[in-house]
Amino acid sequence: MIFDDLKPIVEGGGSDDSLLVMSGPCSAETEEQVMSTARQLAIGGVKIFRAGIWKPRTKPGGFEGIGKKGLEWLKRVKTETGMLVATEVAMRSHVLEALEAGIDILWIGARTSANPFAVQEIADTLKEAKATDVSVLVKNPVNPDIELWIGALERIYNAGIRRLGAVHRGFSYYGKSIYRNLPQWRIPIELHRRLPNLSIIIDPSHMGGKRELIGPLCQQALDMKFNGLMIESHCNPDEAWSDKNQQITPEVLRFILSSLVVRNENRDGESLQNLRRQIDKIDSELLELYNKRMEISREIGRYKKEHSMPVVQESRYDDLIRSRVAAAVQMGMSADFMKTVLQAIHEESVRQQIEILNAKIPS
Ligand code: PEP
Ligand code: MN
Secondary structure (H helix, E strand, C coil): CCCCCCCCCCCCCECCCCCEEEEECCECCCHHHHHHHHHHHHHCCCCEEECECCCCCCCCCCCCCCCCHHHHHHHHHHHHHCCEEEEECCCHHHHHHHHHCCCCEEEECHHHHCCHHHHHHHHHHHHHCCCCCCEEEEECCCCCCHHHHHHHHHHHHHCCCCCEEEEECCECCCCCCCCCCECCCHHHHHHHHHCCCCEEEECHHHHHCCHHHHHHHHHHHHHCCCCEEEEEECCCHHHCCCCHHHCECHHHHHHHHHHCCCCCCCCCHHHHHHHHHHHHHHHHHHHHHHHHHHHHHHHHHHHHHHCCCCCCCHHHHHHHHHHHHHHHHHHCCCHHHHHHHHHHHHHHHHHHHHHHHHCCCCC
16 A cells, blocks of 8 residues: 555654654755754754755745755765755756755655645656655645645655655645644644554744744644654844744754653553543533534524525624633633634534525425
């Protein structure tokens, strides 16, 4: 089966066996910046250095990467610090030049993995170059489309790459949020369910977009048992040429990594099982209650049909959400969570009532 024969992304890439850590600047800017950041990271025990050489910027006119000469600096990082090096590739020429320079890990950025033509071009180039031992990481596409993400991974896998991994960096959205890119954790969780052998690395820098969110997002990644972290760091973050708000110094990185709590699955096994049994019981009660609620909702649908009433009554819906959310907040739950649950229930009720309304035979 596809993905069954994957190899580790790299041998010994983590500070311990279970967590792969890669760090370095958003962009390679100057040789001094690259070397200074790399040396400090190496002293802190980081084994994989990342730096963007070709930068996909949202708008033209920004710093679009130092280009090929940055590869020479990455080679120097490799020889002087012993770290493995990683950079982003988005087209054929990038892949060829990166392979030529002996880059250990190539990653496909979020804008590129949303484009099957570009991913296929990268895959074809890797295949032609017979580069089966290079590691490739596929970032999630900017839009929350798990099939597109898996499709990109499959294209690279089909090119013979077995040191393959995914990077979750969050998803674009329109509107307001504390995140630069929404985590939408259920998507990488579903990716893990579908492809259990595939390592998933979390990129809290692009997800959070600000320094203070990096620590908490790293902890969440660990708590959910993801396999690694890709964190942007810079010897002088305030002066960075790209993504300066989300870059931290190697020293702050060391502090964050040392404060992460690795939770042990086997500790308290008995009481954990007990708690899980309680959760199972509550879930089955919830299922019965949902079902009961849907039956009543269908009954209301039949009433509305008889009396030629519309299915959705805005004011009733608004009142319902407002009162339930207020009660939930009082109980200590989050308003967003309760809104999501109520909206899902409401959508299903509406769907069922519309079915009743359109039914030819009396229901
Ligand atoms: C990056 O890693 O610097 C980058 C451009 O990331 P993304 O593709 O996730 O936006
Ligand atoms: Mn960046």
